Amino acid sequence: MTLNTRGLRAAFLAGALAFAAQAPARAADEAAVKDFLLENGLEVVVIPDHRAPIVTHMVWYKIGSADEPPGKSGIAHFFEHLMFKATSNNAAGEFDRAVADIGGSNNAFTSYDYTVFHETVPPSALEEMMGFEADRMRNLVLTDDVIKTERDVILEERRSRIDNDPQAVLDEEVDATLWQNQPYRIPVIGWMQEMEQLNREDAKAFYDTYYRPNNAVVIVAGDVDPDAVKAMAERTYGKVARGPDLRPRIRPVEPEQNTKRTVTLTDARVSVPSFSTQWVVPSYHTAKPGEAEALDLLAEILGGDNRSRLYQQLVVKQGIASGAGAFFQGTMLDATNFTVYGSPRGDAKLSEVEAAVDAEVARIAKDGVTGDELERAKTRYVRSMVFARDKQDDMANMYGSTLATGGNVKDVEEWPDRIRKVTAAEVKAAAARYLVLDRSTTGYLLPQQQAGN
Amino acid sequence: MTLNTRGLRAAFLAGALAFAAQAPARAADEAAVKDFLLENGLEVVVIPDHRAPIVTHMVWYKIGSADEPPGKSGIAHFFEHLMFKATSNNAAGEFDRAVADIGGSNNAFTSYDYTVFHETVPPSALEEMMGFEADRMRNLVLTDDVIKTERDVILEERRSRIDNDPQAVLDEEVDATLWQNQPYRIPVIGWMQEMEQLNREDAKAFYDTYYRPNNAVVIVAGDVDPDAVKAMAERTYGKVARGPDLRPRIRPVEPEQNTKRTVTLTDARVSVPSFSTQWVVPSYHTAKPGEAEALDLLAEILGGDNRSRLYQQLVVKQGIASGAGAFFQGTMLDATNFTVYGSPRGDAKLSEVEAAVDAEVARIAKDGVTGDELERAKTRYVRSMVFARDKQDDMANMYGSTLATGGNVKDVEEWPDRIRKVTAAEVKAAAARYLVLDRSTTGYLLPQQQAGN
Numbered sequence: 001m002t003l004n005t006r007g008l009r010a011a012f013l014a015g016a017l018a019f020a021a022q023a024p025a026r027a028a029d030e031a032a033v034k035d036f037l038l039e040n041g042l043e044v045v046v047i048p049d050h051r052a053p054i055v056t057h058m059v060w061y062k063i064g065s066a067d068e069p070p071g072k073s074g075i076a077h078f079f080e081h082l083m084f085k086a087t088s089n090n091a092a093g094e095f096d097r098a099v100a101d102i103g104g105s106n107n108a109f110t111s112y113d114y115t116v117f118h119e120t121v122p123p124s125a126l127e128e129m130m131g132f133e134a135d136r137m138r139n140l141v142l143t144d145d146v147i148k149t150e151r152d153v154i155l156e157e158r159r160s161r162i163d164n165d166p167q168a169v170l171d172e173e174v175d176a177t178l179w180q181n182q183p184y185r186i187p188v189i190g191w192m193q194e195m196e197q198l199n200r201e202d203a204k205a206f207y208d209t210y211y212r213p214n215n216a217v218v219i220v221a222g223d224v225d226p227d228a229v230k231a232m233a234e235r236t237y238g239k240v241a242r243g244p245d246l247r248p249r250i251r252p253v254e255p256e257q258n259t260k261r262t263v264t265l266t267d268a269r270v271s272v273p274s275f276s277t278q279w280v281v282p283s284y285h286t287a288k289p290g291e292a293e294a295l296d297l298l299a300e301i302l303g304g305d306n307r308s309r310l311y312q313q314l315v316v317k318q319g320i321a322s323g324a325g326a327f328f329q330g331t332m333l334d335a336t337n338f339t340v341y342g343s344p345r346g347d348a349k350l351s352e353v354e355a356a357v358d359a360e361v362a363r364i365a366k367d368g369v370t371g372d373e374l375e376r377a378k379t380r381y382v383r384s385m386v387f388a389r390d391k392q393d394d395m396a397n398m399y400g401s402t403l404a405t406g407g408n409v410k411d412v413e414e415w416p417d418r419i420r421k422v423t424a425a426e427v428k429a430a431a432a433r434y435l436v437l438d439r440s441t442t443g444y445l446l447p448q449q450q451a452g453n
Numbered sequence: 454m455t456l457n458t459r460g461l462r463a464a465f466l467a468g469a470l471a472f473a474a475q476a477p478a479r480a481a482d483e484a485a486v487k488d489f490l491l492e493n494g495l496e497v498v499v500i501p502d503h504r505a506p507i508v509t510h511m512v513w514y515k516i517g518s519a520d521e522p523p524g525k526s527g528i529a530h531f532f533e534h535l536m537f538k539a540t541s542n543n544a545a546g547e548f549d550r551a552v553a554d555i556g557g558s559n560n561a562f563t564s565y566d567y568t569v570f571h572e573t574v575p576p577s578a579l580e581e582m583m584g585f586e587a588d589r590m591r592n593l594v595l596t597d598d599v600i601k602t603e604r605d606v607i608l609e610e611r612r613s614r615i616d617n618d619p620q621a622v623l624d625e626e627v628d629a630t631l632w633q634n635q636p637y638r639i640p641v642i643g644w645m646q647e648m649e650q651l652n653r654e655d656a657k658a659f660y661d662t663y664y665r666p667n668n669a670v671v672i673v674a675g676d677v678d679p680d681a682v683k684a685m686a687e688r689t690y691g692k693v694a695r696g697p698d699l700r701p702r703i704r705p706v707e708p709e710q711n712t713k714r715t716v717t718l719t720d721a722r723v724s725v726p727s728f729s730t731q732w733v734v735p736s737y738h739t740a741k742p743g744e745a746e747a748l749d750l751l752a753e754i755l756g757g758d759n760r761s762r763l764y765q766q767l768v769v770k771q772g773i774a775s776g777a778g779a780f781f782q783g784t785m786l787d788a789t790n791f792t793v794y795g796s797p798r799g800d801a802k803l804s805e806v807e808a809a810v811d812a813e814v815a816r817i818a819k820d821g822v823t824g825d826e827l828e829r830a831k832t833r834y835v836r837s838m839v840f841a842r843d844k845q846d847d848m849a850n851m852y853g854s855t856l857a858t859g860g861n862v863k864d865v866e867e868w869p870d871r872i873r874k875v876t877a878a879e880v881k882a883a884a885a886r887y888l889v890l891d892r893s894t895t896g897y898l899l900p901q902q903q904a905g906n
Contacts, residue, residue: 258623266713
């Protein structure tokens with residue numbers, strides 16, 4: 001049930017590409033997006049989308065794993081589970097049953113910067129959903145029994161999703177190496193030895209601090225009328241008392257990076273070796289104007305899809321890689337990472353693939369990008385946003401993740417324009433400034449027999 | 454003014470070796486060590502040593518950089534400076550002048566687990582020293598002006614001691630890589646961007662929490678009578694009110710380590726390349742009985758001095774290294790590190806030296822140690838402790854560091870016996886269990902031209 005944000009924009013793009021074959025029916029009218037604040041501090045964003053009688057309702061809590069107290073890793077994600085247990089008004093499972101009874105779907109996910117609960121239902125059920133969400137925002141019954149049962153569940157989730165997966169184990173230790181100080185170094189699911197110690201007192205303190213209307217954003221995307229949504233929100237969420245003001249989300253930040261680091265996991269379960277190299281770069285929330293947009297286009301040109309330099313050079317021309325690419329995770333509250341990766345094909349060695357990727361990185365930092373490839377990248381990128389807008393849950397995600405990481409509705413709406421304004425010089429400057437191998441962290445996943453690779 | 458504990462035992466040994474040429478005059482009588490608790494919770498340890506009319510007086514606060522709140526790195530060390538400023542009873546510099554006037558010396562140091570203030574003076578000045586220390590334990594005047602001035606001093610200290618020294622920069626990033634979760638990952642001096650933000654409120658909260666008699670140990674070693682020291686302590690420290698009980702020192706602990714990591718710094722200022730490989734191992738405070746003692750002997754046999762395997766093999770026999778060795782930093786509150794290191798000589802390559810060190814590590818883990826070399830190591834080790842006891846400040850340090858990291862007087866006194874009981878099988882088991890290359894972190898310091906080494 002966890003979505004690591006690393007895949008979020010990648011997911012947008014994948015969704016967008018899958019959609020590309022169809023002509024969009026009728027895209028949501030972005031000008032009609034309404035944003036309002038209830039008296040208790042809850043922000044509500046309504047994105048009308050009348051193509052189908054369906055509505056996506058999401059509650060974004062501005063609390064993620066990077067906000068956890070020291071030694072309590074995993075507690076943000078723990079709530080992704082606890083929130084489905086009994087409240088003082090509803091037995092455990094009642095909310096789920098209500099969603100299932102009307103043929104809807106629901107789920108939740110946790111990331112470094114937010115924890116999200118969402119339902120997709122017919123519009124007639126929206127107010128009922130709001131009622132359930134408003135109820136569990138404050139009325140969870142956190143007993144020792146509930147804590148123990150759900151703690152066993154998250155421990156098992158860690159075992160099956162991380163400890164049994166060499167790539168996941170490597171990713172954790174790469175993150176702990178890349179980030180020297182910033183809490184993105186700690187896994188969203190938590191470190192096992194700390195998860196085992198999470199108790200009722202920890203949970204109660206966390207819930208009472210962060211599960212408050214003034215720490216949440218509700219996104220409603222679908223076949224609804226903004227005024228009607230506002231009235232519903234007031235009747236449901238509006239009854240929840242505002243909590244104490246929260247301290248600003250100021251977290252430990254990253255010091256200067258001065259070294260080149262590597263992290264190697266050799267495991268018998270690995271069949272094909274792979275590597276990824278990461279750099280610390282600014283996010284949309286921390287970058288100076290235009291810089292995060294330039295990093296998005298840099299990722300697009302360098303390794304965004306099959307037309308990217310990495311794919312064309314390594315997979316198509318040289319034929320040494322089965323895959324190679326780049327991504328930038330811009331929608332984060334603090335500094336974020338820019339990543340390139342590759343995996344060999346046939347008899348090619350991992351070191352050849354890495355050298356070829358490094359050569360492309362060095363080339364783009366030295367020579368920059370052509371006006372032509374920048375224009376094509378902008379077109380692809382902006383089109384991917386349009387396609388994302390065309391998919392109700394991607395659209396809701398785009399607004400929710402932006403608003404939960406320090407942005408606002410205008411930031412989402414003006415994003416395409418800001419992308420269009422990026423110059424080739426800005427893309428080159430971003431590459432030259434940030435993609436420096438002497439200050440990178442590379443993870444290697446190796447099969448047992450290639451330990452010396 | 455900072456002493457990183459990493460060098461502490463190494464310093465003991467160095468001191469001991471320098472002493473070895475002389476016949477010890479009259480060693481302090483360890484049976485006479487007295488330990489008592491004042492009513493306000495202050496622990497006092499008196500180590501009579503009547504060889505010279507001198508006394509070493511140390512105040513060990515059980516607060517170090519690993520106890521700092523998130524984002525406030527450097528604040529423990531900040532107090533190493535602030536404690537020399539004005540109190541409500543004494544102007545800034547008055548304490549220093551009093552020490553200088555009687556021909557004494559004083560200083561302070563900070564580590565991960567403690568902050569220490571100490572004076573060496575004639576016994577007649579001991580009570581005056583206690584008075585000054587008791588005064589600054591609670592009566593510091595922390596103004597914005599004092600904070601600003603001393604913050605500039607610690608920032609400059611960081612620039613000159615860390616940022617201008619490639620080895621120091623590398624060490625910081627190796628620590629941040631070795632430790633994935635435990636706060637030993639954060640430099641004692643602090644990260645620059647966090648030091649810059651330290652303010653009066655932070656300092657006041659830190660001082661009021663930790664600078665209390667019930668969070669300190671006073672060590673008095675020298676030409677004194679324990680009963681007289683007790684009376685003086687009661688007249689001075691005894692007047693300081695006990696503070697609120699402190700929470701147990703439970704810090705985030707290290708998760709399982711699953712990867713091999715490297716950290717490389719290439720710098721034009723480096724003339725000779727070097728490397729060091731580190732592993733996470735238990736400390737005296739976290740180990741099961743006998744394990745830390747086995748690690749101490751393992752370090753001694755593998756790389757403790759000129760008679761060690763690494764030195765004999767790499768420097769004497771193969772002639773490829775200018776230096777090579779091993780150390781174990783056992784006196785820590787949490788898990789600690791075991792380190793091997795080497796540097797090439799003449800035309801030898803760093804990679805040859807590293808391979809030869811790795812081979813010795815693999816050999817000792819596979820074949821263990823001989824009974825003969827274990828006996829010789831025990832003799833050397835125990836003798837080094839005797840010599841340390843013979844030097845008043847080493848002796849005081851040994852008691853202070855043990856008591857500030859969860860040990861007691863008996864632990865120090867029985868240490869030699871526990872070392873004598875270690876078996877060859879236990880040394881081999883420690884090597885086999887902990888010195889696994891696939892779970893190590895290696896730092897490389899390279900000259901610019903050998904970047905590809």
